[in-house]
Structures are given as structure tokens and as C-alpha cells.
Amino acid sequence: MTNGNGAPPEAVAAPQLNVLAQYTKDLSFENPNAPASLAQQQQQPAINIQINVGANNLAENEYEVTLSVEGKAESGSTVLFSFELAYAGVFRIVNVPQENLHPLIMIECPRLLFPFAREIIASAVRDGGFPPLMLDPVDFVGLYRQNMERQAQQGQPS
Template identity: 80%
Template sequence: MTNGNGTPPETAPSPQLNVLAQYTKDFSFENPNSPASLAPQQQPPSINVQINVGASNVAENDYEVVLKVEGKAEHAGKLMFSFELAYAGVFRIVNVPQENLHPLVMIECPRLLFPFAREIVATAVRDGGFPPLMLDPIDFVSLYRQNMERQAAAQQQPS
């Protein structure tokens, strides 16, 4: 392909996303009512899990993305177990247009981190004496849109 004068067009550098590091930033698992909480139950526990994503620029093209996963299981009003995980990664992102950078950091980066966070939670719950908690896949696009809508609504409210 040529640019009309017989010479090949200038090619733009291709976008790159590199994982520089992944790590557990903070983790807590509590089983406060054991061994009673480990006894067989007639009904399954009520399980509540919340996911949040945060990011910060740590160098010119490097971003730390933190996936926060918090959850608890309760049965008959008693806490069976709870956990809090902050699983992070440092990502180098180059040759990405500015308008695409925020969605890339807040959607694709946590999507890459999630399987590792899921495994940490499943293993901790299993090691706490319960069946492994297999977190359902997360739609980070929907989570991103919800957060953007929430921020837009908060900015429109009078102070």
C-alpha cells in the first residue's frame, strides 16, 4: 500500500501493554467462629463479594492497578469467614492514545489480574476449612461504565 506518491505510508508505533509485576499488596482471611463454623450446615451461607479497581501513575508510562476483592459468608446471622484482598500489578503502557488510556487501565489491566486474585481467594477459603470459593468472572466493562456514571452523577449534584 502506498500513500499516493508511490512511497509506503508512515506506520504508527503499535500500542503495547506489558505486565512488569504482579503481587499481593494486602491480604486478610478471618475464620472467627471456628470450629463451630466448620460444622455441616442445613442451608448454604449467604455470600457477599465486592470488587473495586484503583489505579495510579507510578512512572511516565507505568501504572499500578489494584484489584480489591472483599467478601464474607454468613449463616444464621453469624460470620463464617471474611476476606480482604488487594492484588496489584504494574503495567507499562505505550503508544496508546490518551482517550483510550483510562479505559485500558481500568478494564484490561484488572481483567489480567483477576484470575490470580480469584485463585488466592479460593485457596484461602479452602485452607480456612471451607469449600473453595470460586468467584464468578467479572465484567470489567460494565464495572467501568457504572463507575463513570456514578462519577458523572456526583459531579452534577450541587455542592
């Protein structure tokens, strides 16, 4: 049996995830103590990174997913640099069961965006006069589970 164009029916219903667009929504880099902060440091700076994922339904089967990354490097009480990046993508998702849609949006979509966000941050830090900051890979499954547990404890819907 075919669907009229020679393809079996199951081929028509195959899940699809398409990236329609990717873009920087917001980027901020601060080097508040330059040029003093550019001098050789006595010790490795403490670097703190926060990562969050948000999503909005734009249209039927289309979602905007935003990967937010904030970071700060400090040496003692001195801020060497800080940054904020909101990097987003628009994704078309079709033929995915409803129970799998939320995890797909919150895990796989940011996983596709992350390498681009990582490069933007590395370049911004380098352009600020520091060695490029190469973010470690992110466990988006673990991040998703943490967020779901936190929401369950707070009694919030996902």
C-alpha cells in the same frame, strides 16, 4: 518506507501493554467462629462479594493497578468467614491514545489480574477449612461504566 531497522513506521507505534510485576498488597482471611463454623450448615451461606479497581501513575507510561476483592459468607447472623484481598500489578502502557488510556487501565489491566486474585481467594478459603470459593468472572466493562456513571452523577473527574 522503514524506521531504520527494517520495520514499517506503523509497527513502531503499535499499542503495547506489558505486565512488569504482579503481587499481593494485602490479604486477610478471618474465620471468627471456628471450629463451630466448620460444621455442616443447614442451608447454603449467603456470600457477598465487593470488587473495586484503583490505579496510580508511577512513572511515564507505568501504572499500578490494584484489584480489591472483599467477601463475607454468613449463615443467618453468623459470619462463617470473611476476606479482603488487594492484588496489584504494574503495567507499562505505550502508544495508546490518551482517550483510550483510562478505559484500558481500568478494564483490561484488572481483567489480567483477576485469575490470580481468584486463585488466591479460593486457596485462602480452602485453607480456612471451607470448600474453595470460586469467584464468577467479572464484567470489568460493566464495572467501569457503573463507576463512570456514579462519578458523573457526583460531579467528580475520572
